[in-house]
Amino acid sequence: MIICHPQGSVLFPYWNYLGSFTGSGDPLELPQVSAAINAQELGKRTPHVPMFVYHAQSDELIPNAGTDRVVNQYCQDPNVSITYNREFLAEHISGIVGWLPKGCQFIIDRMNGVPAHTGCTIDSPYTTLTDGDFVDLIGKEWPQIAALVTGFPVGAR
Known part of the structure; x- marks a missing residue:
């Protein structure tokens, strides 16, 4: 799951991510790390795992x-599984709230063995905050969402 830096800052304020590396040299230049980063570069190859993508249409930074x-x-590949939510009202920082319920529910479902749909679903709501699912998802899945964003295991055990 790719999460923007503000969420990381809230969970681990002032944490020096690269400074916590105990090896020698730049950890981003290690062959294993650079190969993993290059393999995950968006758009380089079609994903073979289900993806949930969220982007605020009014994002002023990206x-x-x-x-x-x-x-x-x-989405040119009929075998992909992409769920793309393009919220209109949100911007870069407020978008963190917008993706949380459905994005986390997407991951929780995969961890619980719920199969993802095949194909592309693209939704462009004005806002996710007035979506009836927003409050239900937050209320129903809050323990799982809290576990997910803090690094604890989720899903069936």
């Missing part, structure tokens, strides 16, 4: 045109 292009590229 325009959503690039995300739209990558999703449209992926």
Whole structure:
């Protein structure tokens, strides 16, 4: 799951991620790390795992045109499983709230063995906050969502 830095800052304020590396040199230059980063580069290859993608259409820092292009590229393959939520009202920081319930529910479902749909689902709501599922998902799944965003295991055991 890719989470923007503000959430990491809330969970681990002032944490020096690269400074916590105990090996020698730059950890991003290790062959294993750079190979893993290159293999995960968005748009480089079509994903073979279900994806939930969220982007605020009014994001003032990262325009959503690039995300739209990558999703449209992926959706050319009929075998992909992409759920793309393009919330209109949110911007970069408030978008953190917008994706949380459905994005976490997506992951919780996969961890519980619920199969993802095949194909692409692209939704462009005005806002996710007035979506009837928002309050239900937060209320019903709060313990699982809290576990997910703090690094604890989720799903069937």
